[in-house]
Amino acid sequence: MALNGKHPLQTNADLRAATVWVFDLDNTLYHHSANLFAAIDLRMKRFIADFLGLSEDAAFKIQKQYFREFGTSLRGLMTLHGLDPKRFLDYVHNIDLSAIAPDPRLDSALDRLPGRKIVFTNADRPHAERVMDRLGVARRFDAVFDIFQADFTPKPDPAVYDRLVADLAIDSARCVMVEDMAKNLTPAHALGMTTVWVDTGSDFGRHGHNPGHVHYTTDNLSEWLAGVAGR
Numbered sequence: 001m002a003l004n005g006k007h008p009l010q011t012n013a014d015l016r017a018a019t020v021w022v023f024d025l026d027n028t029l030y031h032h033s034a035n036l037f038a039a040i041d042l043r044m045k046r047f048i049a050d051f052l053g054l055s056e057d058a059a060f061k062i063q064k065q066y067f068r069e070f071g072t073s074l075r076g077l078m079t080l081h082g083l084d085p086k087r088f089l090d091y092v093h094n095i096d097l098s099a100i101a102p103d104p105r106l107d108s109a110l111d112r113l114p115g116r117k118i119v120f121t122n123a124d125r126p127h128a129e130r131v132m133d134r135l136g137v138a139r140r141f142d143a144v145f146d147i148f149q150a151d152f153t154p155k156p157d158p159a160v161y162d163r164l165v166a167d168l169a170i171d172s173a174r175c176v177m178v179e180d181m182a183k184n185l186t187p188a189h190a191l192g193m194t195t196v197w198v199d200t201g202s203d204f205g206r207h208g209h210n211p212g213h214v215h216y217t218t219d220n221l222s223e224w225l226a227g228v229a230g231r
Contacts, residue, residue, distance in 0.1 A: 025121040032200035071154040110140035112229040183208025
């Protein structure tokens with residue numbers, strides 16, 4: 001566990017006093033070695049190829065271009081091509097989750113941590129619920145703030161963080177946000193949240209990393225959270 005700079009929740013005891021815990025979903029709640037995004041990425045490419053009548057190579061270029069320009073490939077497809085988002089999300093999240101193992105240690109740690117637990121994801125609620133069920137932690141969460149509730153504005157747009165805080169009545173100064181994409185912690189830090197970066201070792205996750213915006217770093221959420229909760 002690394003601690004950088006001053007922030008409201010400086011010790012494990014302080015962290016246990018948080019009133020809200022906000023967790024990203026993919027590559028955060030479960031270990032990145034499950035590599036689910038490879039399957040999701042492939043289905044995105046196939047969907048775009050079919051939807052736009054392109055080769056898969058051309059579709060992959062569009063997929064990544066829209067991700068860079070709009071924050072998600074979905075947002076680009078909606079904006080430029082009028083795509084029904086549910087159609088896209090149902091298709092790309094229709095994947096095998098068997099690579100995710102149930103995580104009793106995570107479940108126990110979440111149970112022992114007081115405060116509300118919220119999933120904040122650029123994916124949709126059905127995908128989040130399937131992942132949480134697979135991990136065996138669904139009962140520990142009070143809410144899922146998904147891309148529909150965000151009106152399809154993805155992280156790290158600051159406006160969606162403002163909406164999260166307002167809609168769920170979050171006291172940012174007593175909130176901890178956990179995320180594998182470092183750039184997504186910058187708006188959380190600006191709101192006064194305590195930030196935890198789950199370092200997956202990928203360039204994708206490290207992009208936009210600012211040590212001044214990251215209070216804690218771990219490469220294993222279950223282990224870190226168990227330490228905070230008290231073994």
